[in-house]
Amino acid sequence: MLQGKKILLGVTGGIAAYKAAALASKLTQAGAVVKVMMTTHAKEFVTPLTFQALTRDRVYDDTFAETDPEKVAHIDIADWADMVVIAPATANILAKFANGLADDMVSTTVLAATCPVYIAPAMNVNMYEHTAVKENMDKLKQRGCHFIEPGDGYLACGWIGKGRLAEPEDITAFLQSEYEQSSVYAGKKILITAGPTYEYSDPVRVFTNPSTGKMGFAAAAEAAAKGAIVTLITGPVQLDTPSGVTRIDVTTAEEMYEAVMERFPFVDMVCKAAAVSDYRPALIAAEKQKKQNGDLSIEMERTKDILAELGKRKDKQLLIGFAAESENVVKYAEEKLDRKNLDMVVANNIASKDAGFRSDTNEMILLRKDGKHHSLPLLTKTEAAKEMFAFAESMLKRDES
Structure with missing residues (x-):
């Protein structure tokens, strides 16, 4: 799967750098x-001579060493690459990536790269477990970077624990697996919805829900990393747009309905992760309503059911819905799968600890129309998105055949 793939290997200053030489050799082989x-x-x-001998190419180690006056080296190699692999990745380089610093060849090039980025950390176990390092890794995962987990064992510093750079053959196998899966999604047009909607009762008051959009944004980042052409339609959220994703911002359920329906005929897959309001005020006051004595009643009306409408209209599109439930999770998810003519539903118990709205993790059950179920443990939403696309892959292959 790596035959002919253009891989840009970034090597940073840790003792595990010696393994990067073996990795360069494995990838070339x-x-x-x-x-x-x-x-x-x-x-x-x-x-640098070691890597030059192994790759039969020059080594880029100085941002200002411009040997070709017609090219800017760090932009040229960033555009050239099909993927960037950072191995080993030190705590220092993770901090630079997470905060957008660009003060050397590696950090500058990664900032200019639009291809998938794979990061293989290597450091002391205490550094790896430090809150600052974890926050930097989480930030990078949310932006769509992929991490190759370090191993456990004896470290060069004398400590025993997690922090050893993954072995070169394991990194190579990981990248091969990524390409094998991503090839199914490469070039596919995927529409993803995310976040809440706002339904105004007057200019300052809204009906909404606690959705942050993190699950939908994680799905968009993962789909883009797999080579898909991704359109993300999102309600009001405070998240950065994932790399390579076209973003459309909406506010109300009606705006999301119109945006989705306009694009639905032209896509191969829809992943509807947005938490769209089921009801909205029947009347919207033009002016702010003043507080009065006693209770207040607001008449509500149904919004359009976007997912149900997609189920009616779908032709060859693969349709994935979400079911956020607080009880009878599988039962309600199965009913939704059938009732709305879905190909797959992602169900989660929002009453579970550290899952659902406003969390960085999710505990999900994936259900397909062919009857197959797959229960996931508590995962980050980035990891959950990866599992979701892996579970949907065979259905996409079947539609192609």
């Missing part, structure tokens, strides 16, 4: 075309 970039501190452990 797998048929990939490898270019290497290094930080200044990486050269304290391995020389």
Whole structure:
């Protein structure tokens, strides 16, 4: 799966840099075309000549070493790459990536890259478990970066724990697996909805829900990383747009309905993760309503059921819905799968601890129309998105055949 793939390998300054030489060799043997970039501190452990010999190409180690006057090196190799792999990735480089710093060849190039980025951390176990490092990794995951987990064992510093760079053959196998799965989604047009909707009763008061949009944004980032052409229609949220994703902002359920229906005929898959309001005020006051003595009654009317309408209209599109339930999760999800003519439903118990709205994790059950179920443990929403697309992959393959 890596035959002919253009891989840009970033090497940073940790003792595990010696493994990067073996990784460059493994990737080259797998048929990939490898270019290497290094930080200044990486050269304290391995020389550029080593990588030059292994890849038969120059090594990029200086942002200002412009050998070709017609090209800007860090932009040129960022555009060239099918994927960027950072191995080893130190705590320092993670902090730079997370905060958009660009003060060396590696950080500058990654900031300019639009292709998938894979990061293989390597550091002392206490550094790996530090809150600052975890926050930086979480931030990068939300932006669509993929992490190759370090191993447990004896570390160069003498500690025993998690922090060893994954072995070169394991990283190579991981990347091969990623390409095998992403090839199914490459070029597919995927429409994803995310976040809440706002339904105004007057200019300052709204009916809404606690959705943050994190699950939908994680799905959009994962789909884009797999090579899909992703359109993300989102309600009001405070999240950055994932790399490579076209974003459309809406406010009300009606606006989301119109945006989805306009684009639905032209897509291959819909993943409807938005928490759309089921009801809205029948009348919207033109002026702010003043507080009065006694209770207040507001007449509500149904909004359009976007998912049900998609189920009626779908032709060859793969339709994935979400079911956020507080009881009888599987039962209600199965009913929704049938009632709305879905191909797959992602169900989660919003009453579970650390799952559902306003959390960074989710505990989900995936149900397909062929009767297959897949229960997931508590995962980050980025990891859950990866599992969701893997579970849907065979259905997309079947539709192609």
